[in-house]
Amino acid sequence: MSKRILIFGFFLLSSVAFFAQRETVEYLPTFDKNKIHYGFYLGLNQNDFKLNLRESSVVNANITVESTAGFNVGLIADLRLHKNLNLRLEPGLVSNSKRILFNHLNSSSTPQDSIREIGSTYLHIPLVFKFSTDRYKNIRPYLLAGVSYDYNFSSNEANQDxxxxxxxxxxxxxxxxxxxxxxxxxxxxxxxxxxxxxxFAMNNEIKYDDDPNSRWTAPVNFMGTRGVFLNFAFE
Structure with a gap:
């Protein structure tokens, strides 16, 4: 699904850029002179987990992740630092779901033990730099790079079970x-x-089970989100 999002996004960008270049009238000629402007975005996401397994008491641990497409919605506050550089705060909500398959438990456990359904809703707060080229007619390509904080409303971290x-x-x-x-x-x-x-996650997101030899969490050395976002911003 992530490949489909990338391919769809690439063709969308290419198609709209082609038609924008054909326009002879330059729209919003003073837009980029504003020091601060606001907007909102809608989008799709495809998230799964990067898993690193370690040597443990669980022999031949085999864990895989299945993910589905989710959606994003949020606000934009944009600060112009330079004619080609902006700082953007983009708080929003991200929703998606995943299935974690503990394949090494299939032969000795029920499906309820070997599958975990993870439905997640995040408060996603990116702070990103936007590096833009000079404007050409009605288009302006850019690169994004930054960091973000996620508050996972569905984490269950405080659950005693x-x-x-x-x-x-x-x-x-x-x-x-x-x-x-x-x-x-x-x-x-x-x-x-x-x-x-x-x-891409910077920290390990898994909350380990109380049993250090847990069949579910003991094999996991690192589990962190990795995903593709396709956003449509209106400013």
Whole structure:
């Protein structure tokens, strides 16, 4: 699914850029002179986990992740630092779901033990730098790079029950870095800015079970979000 999002985003950017270049009238000629401006965004995401397994008492541990597409919605506050550099705060909500498959438990456990359904809603707060080229007619390509903080409303970190009681727990507070690419399209009434970005966890998000030899969490050395976001910004 993440490949589909990337391919769709690439063709969208290319198609809109082609038609924007054909416009002879320059829209919103003074838009980029504003010191501060605001907007909002809508989008899609495809998130899964990067897993690193370690040697443990669980022989031949085999864990995989299945993910589905989710959605993003949020606000934008943009501060112009230079004609080609902006600092952006983009707080929003991100929702998605995943299935964690503990394949090494299939033969000795029920499906309820070997599968964990993870539905997550995050407060996602990126602080990113936007590096833009000079404007050409009604288009302006840019790069994005920054960090973000995620508050996981569905973490279960404070839950006293763990996987032995069917509860998969994750940490509430997490930090990411993200990089991306996009294009500003200057339209008659507003600026439309689709972008594709990758988001990667910096900290280990798993909350380990109380049992140090847990069949679910003991094999995991690191579990962190990695995802693709396709955002459509309106400013």
């Amino acid at each position: 763990d996987n032995s009681a069917g509860q998969f727990r994750m940490k509430t507070h997490n930090f990411m870095y993200e990089v991306g690419v996009g294009i500003d399209f200057y339209l008659y009434y507003f600026k439309f800015s689709p972008s594709i970005r990758g988001v």
